[in-house]
Amino acid sequence: MFKFLKRLRGEKPETSLVAEQFVEEPAPVIHAEPELIVPAVTAPAPTEPAVEKAALAQAPEPVREVVEQPAKTITPEPLALAEVELPKRSLGSGIRSLFSSDVDLDDLEDILIRADFGVEASLEITEDLKREANKVGASSDPELRLLLKDLLTKRLTRPDSALNLSSGDLPYVILVVGVNGAGKTTTIGKLSRWLKDGDWNVVLGAADTFRAAAVDQLATWAQRAESEIVRPEREGQDPASVAYQTVELALAKQADIAIIDTAGRLQNKKDLMDELGKVRRAVEKQARISEVLLVIDATTGQNAMAQAKAFAEVANVTGIVMTKLDGSAKGGILYALQQELDLPVKLVGVGEGVNDFAFFSPEEFAKGLVAYK
Numbered sequence: 001m002f003k004f005l006k007r008l009r010g011e012k013p014e015t016s017l018v019a020e021q022f023v024e025e026p027a028p029v030i031h032a033e034p035e036l037i038v039p040a041v042t043a044p045a046p047t048e049p050a051v052e053k054a055a056l057a058q059a060p061e062p063v064r065e066v067v068e069q070p071a072k073t074i075t076p077e078p079l080a081l082a083e084v085e086l087p088k089r090s091l092g093s094g095i096r097s098l099f100s101s102d103v104d105l106d107d108l109e110d111i112l113i114r115a116d117f118g119v120e121a122s123l124e125i126t127e128d129l130k131r132e133a134n135k136v137g138a139s140s141d142p143e144l145r146l147l148l149k150d151l152l153t154k155r156l157t158r159p160d161s162a163l164n165l166s167s168g169d170l171p172y173v174i175l176v177v178g179v180n181g182a183g184k185t186t187t188i189g190k191l192s193r194w195l196k197d198g199d200w201n202v203v204l205g206a207a208d209t210f211r212a213a214a215v216d217q218l219a220t221w222a223q224r225a226e227s228e229i230v231r232p233e234r235e236g237q238d239p240a241s242v243a244y245q246t247v248e249l250a251l252a253k254q255a256d257i258a259i260i261d262t263a264g265r266l267q268n269k270k271d272l273m274d275e276l277g278k279v280r281r282a283v284e285k286q287a288r289i290s291e292v293l294l295v296i297d298a299t300t301g302q303n304a305m306a307q308a309k310a311f312a313e314v315a316n317v318t319g320i321v322m323t324k325l326d327g328s329a330k331g332g333i334l335y336a337l338q339q340e341l342d343l344p345v346k347l348v349g350v351g352e353g354v355n356d357f358a359f360f361s362p363e364e365f366a367k368g369l370v371a372y373k
Ligand SMILES: Nc1nc2c(ncn2[C@@H]2O[C@H](COP(=O)(O)OP(=O)(O)OP(=O)(O)O)[C@@H](O)[C@H]2O)c(=O)[nH]1
Pocket: 178, 179, 180, 181, 182, 183, 184, 185, 186, 187, 208, 214, 262, 263, 264, 265, 295, 323, 324, 325, 326, 327, 348, 349, 350, 351, 352, 356
């Protein structure tokens, strides 16, 4: 299970992990005559090392006796972080099996191609499976399913498939992008409820400002997730300013995470794609972006690849959310996207309900695809 770092609430910081950048520096002891003691040298804020340098530069030359009392310090409240696991979500039976009958090695390549694995990958996987089956003398249906499950798991596993919620650089900001109707708002809703269940403080930003209904939809999810939401002040407000205000509120509330919803856009509309850059820059004025999640509808088929390539290029995508795997017999597109774009799939959606999603687990996904029990 993935481990994440969030703010610690209701316990003493000594027992916690403390974010490195906020660790209080010991106050410098100034050796001087009492009247030469510099006024309270403050333990510096991490972002302002210049303050400390300036204070020390102005300090008189160290001389003579040791002062009895250490210099006074103003201790910044340390940012206490707790290492947490989040409630587990299982893919369950959300993934459609590739096979309606026994696994037949002669049909496998065609089946994989039809499931959108891509021609080259389908051939490679089939050849690998045949070789492995020969080597270990596997030929029965359960044996072949086990081998295929292991083979797919291995090919889908990568080190960066966990959401980036471990840097301790709070609030984590997640920007969610994608074409119209892909499942962005729904994914944000599911994710924020789940984070809330893990006692995370979440702020949502409705930077889809084109439609009042889009804002209302996110507001409904915010209610379910007991999370705060920043709404545009008027329809059509610059999405970048909503994004800015969202991060501002997250900082003010000491939230763990801010998730920003954006309007669906076609990847070939240059002005709309450029707008994502503006949203990014607005966020980065106050915080680092942890994730740019590209939401892709698994039922889109091969067009998903074109979408993903365009978004990855302009929006600095860090991970993929693949939705509607429940409605698709073409789960192979997930495999193809991960391989071709060299981007990790981080979350999957398997239904419209609040619980119908999971962290992407290569093994569970592979099990679903081959209907391995
Ligand atoms: N079956 C299924 N439906 C989903 C899933 N995720 C989202 N949906 C549905 O897909 C439709 C569109 O979802 P939204 O979350 O509104 O999509 P969006 O990307 O925010 O859409 P725009 O804001 O219009 O661009 C809704 O009816 C959702 O309930 C999923 O994993 N499985």
